[in-house]
Amino acid sequence: MTGKLALAILASSACALVAEPRGAAYSVDAVAAAPRSFDFEAEFRKLRSRHPTTENVDKRQAGVAGQQEGSVTVIPNDPGVTYLTPTIIGNQTFNLIYDTGSADLWVFGNETSNIQGPGKTYYFPSSSAQLLPNYNWTITYSGGSSANGIVYTDMVKAGPVVAEKQAVEVATYVPSDIDSDGIMGLSFGIINQVQPVPQATFFETVAPTLKKKVFAANLRPEGNGSWDFGYLDKSKYTGDVTYTPVVGNMKHWTIAVGEYGAGNKTFGTATIGNTTVDSGSPLIYLPDQVVADYYSQVPEYELTIGESNTFPCNATLPDFTFKIEGQTFSVPGQHLNFGVTDPFRQRCAGVIVGKRTLRNSLFGSIWMKNFYVVHSTEDEIPKLGLALQA
Numbered sequence: 001m002t003g004k005l006a007l008a009i010l011a012s013s014a015c016a017l018v019a020e021p022r023g024a025a026y027s028v029d030a031v032a033a034a035p036r037s038f039d040f041e042a043e044f045r046k047l048r049s050r051h052p053t054t055e056n057v058d059k060r061q062a063g064v065a066g067q068q069e070g071s072v073t074v075i076p077n078d079p080g081v082t083y084l085t086p087t088i089i090g091n092q093t094f095n096l097i098y099d100t101g102s103a104d105l106w107v108f109g110n111e112t113s114n115i116q117g118p119g120k121t122y123y124f125p126s127s128s129a130q131l132l133p134n135y136n137w138t139i140t141y142s143g144g145s146s147a148n149g150i151v152y153t154d155m156v157k158a159g160p161v162v163a164e165k166q167a168v169e170v171a172t173y174v175p176s177d178i179d180s181d182g183i184m185g186l187s188f189g190i191i192n193q194v195q196p197v198p199q200a201t202f203f204e205t206v207a208p209t210l211k212k213k214v215f216a217a218n219l220r221p222e223g224n225g226s227w228d229f230g231y232l233d234k235s236k237y238t239g240d241v242t243y244t245p246v247v248g249n250m251k252h253w254t255i256a257v258g259e260y261g262a263g264n265k266t267f268g269t270a271t272i273g274n275t276t277v278d279s280g281s282p283l284i285y286l287p288d289q290v291v292a293d294y295y296s297q298v299p300e301y302e303l304t305i306g307e308s309n310t311f312p313c314n315a316t317l318p319d320f321t322f323k324i325e326g327q328t329f330s331v332p333g334q335h336l337n338f339g340v341t342d343p344f345r346q347r348c349a350g351v352i353v354g355k356r357t358l359r360n361s362l363f364g365s366i367w368m369k370n371f372y373v374v375h376s377t378e379d380e381i382p383k384l385g386l387a388l389q390a
Contacts, residue, residue: 025211025230026159030083030098032223033179038081038282038339040308040349044356047281049140050102051252052359081282081365082179083219085227088157089168090126094181098227100217100253100375101278103192103201104137105156106169107182109149113173121181123170129154130165137169137193147174151194158184159229161206167192167199183280186215186375188382191251203229207377214376217279218389219369221335237372237387242327246382253277253375254360255324255384260290262297263318263333272322275361277373277384283338284320284331285355285362294320294352302347310341313348320352324386331370338366 048055084095094107110122125131135151149172153165171182185192185201192198207213210230218236219225226233232241248254257272272290286294291309295301297318301311311317317333341349351366374385 023211024161024206024209025228026161027226027228027233028085028087028159030085030217030219030225030227031095032225033082033084040283040353043281043283047278047285047362048357051276051278051362053357054359055357083225083279083365084180085158085184087184088155089123090128090154092121092123092126094121094123096182096184097178097180097280098184098186098217099278099280100186101276101280102139102183102185103187103189104139104169104183104185104194105167105202106137106139106147106149106171108174109170109172112149112171123168125152125154128164129168132167134196136195138195139193147171149173151199156202156205158202158227161209161229163202163205166202166205167194169194186279187252188250203375212376213378214374216375216385217368217373219279219365220389221369225369232372232374236390238390239388241372241374241385241387242325243374243376243383243385244325246384247274248360250382252360253382253384257361258323258326260293260323261321262294265297265318266321267293272361274359275363277363277368279365279368281362281364282351282366283362283364284336284352284367285358285364286352287361288354290361291352291354294318295350298350304341308341309350309353310347311350313337313340313346315348317350327386329371329386329388331367335366335370 082097085098086093087096089107107123108120110124129152132151132153137151138146138148140146149170152168152170154168156163156166186203189198189200189204203215212230216228216232244255246254247256254274254276257275259266259269260272261267272286295309298311298315304310317336319333320331320336321328336351338349338351341347355361372387372389376383376385
């Protein structure tokens with residue numbers, strides 16, 4: 001499917017917009033959630049349910065049900081694993097995860113089952129809401145569990161721009177707790193899970209009203225950040241933005257990534273290959289050889305059960321370098337120590353892990369918080385841009 005055809009299909013969802021055509025530009029804050037226990041294996045199961053893998057579905061689910069799997073739990077060193085962005089739906093404010101790896105806007109309903117912990121905001125339909133009869137949604141996770149619910153249209157507001165009759169998916173069941181009041185999917189609507197008719201994402205709905213059909217993530221290393229819609233905030237980055245086209249089937253923000261290195265060491269002409277940028281997951285998932293090359297520069301490195309890469313907590317990690325469109329970018333080594341996994345031996349786990357059966361590599365939120373990351377559909381050609389943060 002071509003980019004133009006995909007975008008034409010995505011734009012077919014009818015939504016009324018309240019904004020001057022091609023005039024809006026705004027920024028919304030993203031607040032870093034407090035660090036909490038992180039399970040590497042549970043995170044990988046989530047990813048293999050929503051990204052292409054080298055397995056078929058039956059084999060994937062059988063593998064989860066029939067094999068013992070190790071799991072490593074870590075308390076992250078820093079905030080910025082999850083970012084929460086206040087977003088108005090109807091007459092309520094929800095703290096949502098803005099997720100470039102999915103295409104569904106969903107929130108907890110007042111009858112959502114299996115919710116753990118206090119502090120959630122539950123969706124109560126207001127006068128602006130309308131139920132879509134016989135519409136539903138299901139997001140299936142590895143092993144057969146799923147989140148599901150019903151669908152409304154409602155007013156959604158982020159910053160000054162309002163989308164009327166935006167599809168809002170209200171959960172009646174979720175398999176486990178998450179850090180937020182819901183998810184704002186910012187991938188391509190072709191993977192939206194609403195049935196019988198998939199719905200446009202929030203960005204696809206408001207894009208015709210924006211000054212430019214772009215949004216940019218500015219997730220900061222110190223914790224908080226912002227999402228910019230309709231413009232690029234030049235105060236938040238330095239130098240030029242390096243753009244590269246989205247590759248593949250236009251389902252995710254996937255780009256081609258070139259040669260890589262660890263510190264001052266490079267590894268010939270080997271490349272990372274197709275890589276999906278996904279703000280809904282924190283880690284960096286890479287081919288086994290890339291992972292091995294990187295950790296070959298880390299003394300006393302060990303690969304443990306659960307595919308966690310560990311090393312002494314006082315180790316100095318090398319920077320991770322990579323090329324996009326011939327330009328070299330770097331993630332500082334200090335951002336690649338995820339946190340303590342074995343307090344007795346003082347072993348820490350790394351942010352860089354193997355992609356295992358994921359078809360593409362993946363750059364998550366910890367990678368993103370080192371750059372100003374631009375997502376553009378200007379001229380109906382999806383592309384991703386990268387610049388150094390100011």
